[in-house]
Amino acid sequence: MALMANVGKSVLRREGPEKLTGRALYLDDHAIPGCWHGVTVRSTIPSGRVKAVRFDPSFPWKECAIVTARDIPGKNVVTLIEPDQPLLADGVVRHREEPILLIAHPDRATAYEAAKRVTVEYEPLPAALTLEDSLALKNKIFKDDNVFKSYLIEKGDLAAGFAQADFVVEGEYRSPAQEQAYIENNAIAAWEEDGVMVVSGSLQCPYYVVKALKALLGRDETKVRVIQTVTGGGFGGKEEYPSMIAGHAALLALKAGRPVKIVYDRHEDMAATTKRHPCVVRQKVGLKKDGTLVAQDIDVLMDGGAYATLSSVVLSRGTLHAAGAYTCPNVRVRSRAMATNTPPNGAFRGFGAPQTLFAAELHWEKIADVLGIDSLTLKRKNLFQLGSVTATGQILRESVGAQECLDVVLKRSKYAAKRKEYDRWNKDRGNPTWRGIGLAIAHHGAGFTGSGEVYLASRAGVAITRDAKIFVLAASTEIGQGTNTMFAQVAADAIGVPFDWLTVETPDTHKVPDSGPTVASRTCMVVGGLVRRAALQLKAALEAEHGRVPKTPSDLKKAAATLCAGKAARRFEVEYEKPPEVNWDDKTYMGDAYGCYSYAAFAADLEIDKATYEVRVRKVTTAQDVGKALNPTLCEGQIIGGSTQGLGWALLEEPVYKDGVMINAQLTNYIIPTSLDTPPFDVTIVERPYSRGPFGAKGVGELPMDVPAPAVAAAIKHATGRLMTVFPFTPERIAEALS
Amino acid sequence: MITLTVNGRKKKFAGAPFTRLIDALREEFRLTGTKEGCGEGECGACTVLLDGEPVNSCLIPACSADGRRIETVESLGTPEKLSRLQESFLVCGGAQCGICTPGMLMSAHSHLKAGGKTDDESVRTALAGNLCRCTGYQDIVKSVIGAAKKGAKRK
Numbered sequence: 001m002a003l004m005a006n007v008g009k010s011v012l013r014r015e016g017p018e019k020l021t022g023r024a025l026y027l028d029d030h031a032i033p034g035c036w037h038g039v040t041v042r043s044t045i046p047s048g049r050v051k052a053v054r055f056d057p058s059f060p061w062k063e064c065a066i067v068t069a070r071d072i073p074g075k076n077v078v079t080l081i082e083p084d085q086p087l088l089a090d091g092v093v094r095h096r097e098e099p100i101l102l103i104a105h106p107d108r109a110t111a112y113e114a115a116k117r118v119t120v121e122y123e124p125l126p127a128a129l130t131l132e133d134s135l136a137l138k139n140k141i142f143k144d145d146n147v148f149k150s151y152l153i154e155k156g157d158l159a160a161g162f163a164q165a166d167f168v169v170e171g172e173y174r175s176p177a178q179e180q181a182y183i184e185n186n187a188i189a190a191w192e193e194d195g196v197m198v199v200s201g202s203l204q205c206p207y208y209v210v211k212a213l214k215a216l217l218g219r220d221e222t223k224v225r226v227i228q229t230v231t232g233g234g235f236g237g238k239e240e241y242p243s244m245i246a247g248h249a250a251l252l253a254l255k256a257g258r259p260v261k262i263v264y265d266r267h268e269d270m271a272a273t274t275k276r277h278p279c280v281v282r283q284k285v286g287l288k289k290d291g292t293l294v295a296q297d298i299d300v301l302m303d304g305g306a307y308a309t310l311s312s313v314v315l316s317r318g319t320l321h322a323a324g325a326y327t328c329p330n331v332r333v334r335s336r337a338m339a340t341n342t343p344p345n346g347a348f349r350g351f352g353a354p355q356t357l358f359a360a361e362l363h364w365e366k367i368a369d370v371l372g373i374d375s376l377t378l379k380r381k382n383l384f385q386l387g388s389v390t391a392t393g394q395i396l397r398e399s400v401g402a403q404e405c406l407d408v409v410l411k412r413s414k415y416a417a418k419r420k421e422y423d424r425w426n427k428d429r430g431n432p433t434w435r436g437i438g439l440a441i442a443h444h445g446a447g448f449t450g451s452g453e454v455y456l457a458s459r460a461g462v463a464i465t466r467d468a469k470i471f472v473l474a475a476s477t478e479i480g481q482g483t484n485t486m487f488a489q490v491a492a493d494a495i496g497v498p499f500d501w502l503t504v505e506t507p508d509t510h511k512v513p514d515s516g517p518t519v520a521s522r523t524c525m526v527v528g529g530l531v532r533r534a535a536l537q538l539k540a541a542l543e544a545e546h547g548r549v550p551k552t553p554s555d556l557k558k559a560a561a562t563l564c565a566g567k568a569a570r571r572f573e574v575e576y577e578k579p580p581e582v583n584w585d586d587k588t589y590m591g592d593a594y595g596c597y598s599y600a601a602f603a604a605d606l607e608i609d610k611a612t613y614e615v616r617v618r619k620v621t622t623a624q625d626v627g628k629a630l631n632p633t634l635c636e637g638q639i640i641g642g643s644t645q646g647l648g649w650a651l652l653e654e655p656v657y658k659d660g661v662m663i664n665a666q667l668t669n670y671i672i673p674t675s676l677d678t679p680p681f682d683v684t685i686v687e688r689p690y691s692r693g694p695f696g697a698k699g700v701g702e703l704p705m706d707v708p709a710p711a712v713a714a715a716i717k718h719a720t721g722r723l724m725t726v727f728p729f730t731p732e733r734i735a736e737a738l739s
Numbered sequence: 740m741i742t743l744t745v746n747g748r749k750k751k752f753a754g755a756p757f758t759r760l761i762d763a764l765r766e767e768f769r770l771t772g773t774k775e776g777c778g779e780g781e782c783g784a785c786t787v788l789l790d791g792e793p794v795n796s797c798l799i800p801a802c803s804a805d806g807r808r809i810e811t812v813e814s815l816g817t818p819e820k821l822s823r824l825q826e827s828f829l830v831c832g833g834a835q836c837g838i839c840t841p842g843m844l845m846s847a848h849s850h851l852k853a854g855g856k857t858d859d860e861s862v863r864t865a866l867a868g869n870l871c872r873c874t875g876y877q878d879i880v881k882s883v884i885g886a887a888k889k890g891a892k893r894k
Contacts, residue, residue, distance in 0.1 A: 017818035019837030022772015232838025480836025644875030
């Protein structure tokens with residue numbers, strides 16, 4: 001491989017200078033001439049029929065544009081997987097905060113006032129507000145059984161496995177919902193321009209929005225154009241819901257005959273939009289006396305909320321990771337995503353895997369007590385290594401860094417010494433705290449699950465223009481993780497030109513091909529790979545037609561003129577090609593669930609105040625195998641940032657639901673970590689290259705989310721002796737557990 | 740009529756006196772570098788300096804800024820010539836999605852300008868009112884300490 005000028009170096013963030021000077025324009029920063037403000041009237045009950053909608057006669061309604069379900073020119077449905085979610089409730093509401101009616105007004109405050117002057121009268125219907133309600137069919141929400149989706153993985157012979165076991169250990173683990181809490185709330189504007197509906201805003205997946213608008217407006221993609229603006233965080237939270245808001249803004253723009261923007265305030269954003277799926281996992285594990293796994297029987301239950309949205313794929317990822325990063329010959333995983341009368345849950349970094357991995361990892365602490373062998377020894381004995389076979393029968397042929405990550409973390413965290421030191425500390429009753437260190441290990445599949453990448457058939461490209469500019473063309477969005485920088489690095493090194501020569505085109509569906517959604521740890525490994533292939537085609541064309549890859553701007557001009565041959569630009573586009581060795585069977589749910597896995601090990605070193613029961617994480621040590629860190633600073637930023645979200649989930653963050661709605665939908669009482677809640681991180685990047693990834697890269701975005709919660713739980717177990725299976729581990733919960 | 744100095748320039752604001760300072764800055768003066776994240780003083784994205792002190796501009800009525808000095812992120816460097824603090828954020832990975840960055844910079848700038856301590860704990864305390872959901876703060880803290888070492892105080 002040629003010497004890489006950019007890949008592997010911490011090249012500075014592309015759009016950094018604009019972001020650091022306040023020049024980067026997020027949606028609400030754009031001055032859109034004549035733009036009205038849109039607001040949403042939402043359901044105030046979790047389940048019922050809309051009997052009447054009344055408008056206060058003293059309000060000047062003539063100044064407003066008003067949209068109901070009847071104004072939708074196409075179909076009243078926003079389909080991700082199932083066509084069950086209406087854009088606007090039409091007669092029936094199935095969850096609190098469900099959109100019923102839209103209003104736009106030239107003045108923002110008046111628009112909000114108008115929404116208050118609408119009264120909706122309901123006939124309440126029974127509601128299933130919890131998983132238990134849903135299973136008991138307290139209200140039928142989806143089909144006959146409220147099951148959005150179920151999966152079954154069966155490997156080996158489970159009964160024979162348990163028959164061989166010397167010990168069988170059972171446990172139940174519950175993980176809560178979590179709010180993405182990006183600091184920029186959802187914001188989208190829409191306007192009609194020469195017969196094209198243009199939608200612009202804060203979003204992760206431009207082509208998902210195109211798909212939604214086509215159906216809602218009854219138009220083809222030439223009459224719908226979606227442009228991403230600078231986006232202030234997503235974490236999955238802007239994967240699906242922006243399609244709803246885009247539909248709302250587009251309908252208001254059509255009705256008002258002018259641009260309309262919808263900018264949520266924090267309360268609306270938290271109460272109405274998607275969260276991480278709450279999840280209950282039951283683990284039944286059989287082991288030999290020496291700790292060898294012989295049987296795993298796992299049951300997973302997720303709360304999908306009122307509409308199917310992405311629940312089936314969240315459940316899929318959760319199911320595929322439920323057995324943990326360990327080899328076991330006999331495995332059964334059964335899983336269900338259930339409908340409840342709560343706002344739909346959806347994508348959040350990790351996408352189902354953090355929930356099931358929490359259970360898989362923490363269960364080792366319970367097993368350790370039963371077997372009398374420490375959890376580290378047990379994990380090490382069964383941990384994935386090269387050649388291991390996963391729960392779906394996938395043989396791990398390459399790039400398996402689990403053991404190396406574990407070794408690095410044990411050494412750098414001084415795990416063994418700290419275990420002993422804290423045992424001594426905890427014996428001394430005079431100490432003001434209990435101390436503990438806990439460990440977690442995880443694998444995380446990069447890219448879409450199973451055949452997902454084949455169905456997606458993503459495309460990306462590069463283009464050279466007559467005026468000698470080179471563009472990267474992809475719909476993958478920069479949402480803070482560094483897509484812009486990473487794509488330019490990959491393309492520059494593939495072609496062999498300076499980084500500064502590359503421009504990454506704005507994700508605009510009339511300019512860039514559909515490279516798929518910006519999700520699933522796929523932007524580096526999958527789309528980065530497409531960008532590299534397209535760039536290599538440009539390189540080949542330069543060599544064939546110009547005789548060389550240009551080294552100077554003047555030579556680039558000549559090359560561009562030759563390649564473009566009078567046209568404005570020349571594009572090189574490639575489509576995803578399934579690696580021949582990756583094979584998956586959707587019917588049996590067996591095979592290569594992902595092209596490759598990334599791996600993480602994580603040690604949480606913490607103490608608990610004996611008077612207040614507050615947990616203070618003193619230090620985190622983590623090692624993560626990402627294949628190749630294309631940009632180490634950005635990569636480390638993902639690891640520390642993702643880990644911090646994981647610590648928040650473990651210790652602080654808890655959406656509290658009452659009557660089907662989040663009642664702490666504010667940053668005042670939904671607590672995310674501040675700089676003082678966050679420990680120092682010791683991060684080691686492990687690089688076991690993946691032959692199919694660009695320059696060896698795998699995924700990194702979601703992996704760091706998988707490990708903090710089980711590591712914190714294991715550390716609390718070490719500190720207090722209590723295995724706490726429900727989190728977040730707030731002082732109240734710890735006090736209760738210790739009482 | 741409210742008169743105030745914004746980034747060294749005298750400005751007049753004729754809107755309602757209880758207009759939030761953030762709205763006056765963003766909508767009247769078109770200084771959109773200051774961001775709104777929560778509208779209730781929790782996230783710090785709207786942090787500006789009022790007579791040199793960091794405040795949440797979503798909680799301050801424009802009238803209480805009458806006759807006073809406001810500094811926003813636009814008063815620091817430009818993309819072509821970043822301030823030392825901004826440059827340090829760029830190098831250390833202190834900005835990811837960027838939405839908290841202007842507020843974070845103003846809190847850090849005020850801390851350094853006031854001669855605040857530059858050990859890890861002091862910097863974390865100075866930034867505790869600014870939420871960031873992307874970075875986990877470590878690279879932000881590193882950015883501030885790095886800038887201090889290069890003498891950002893003088894800027």
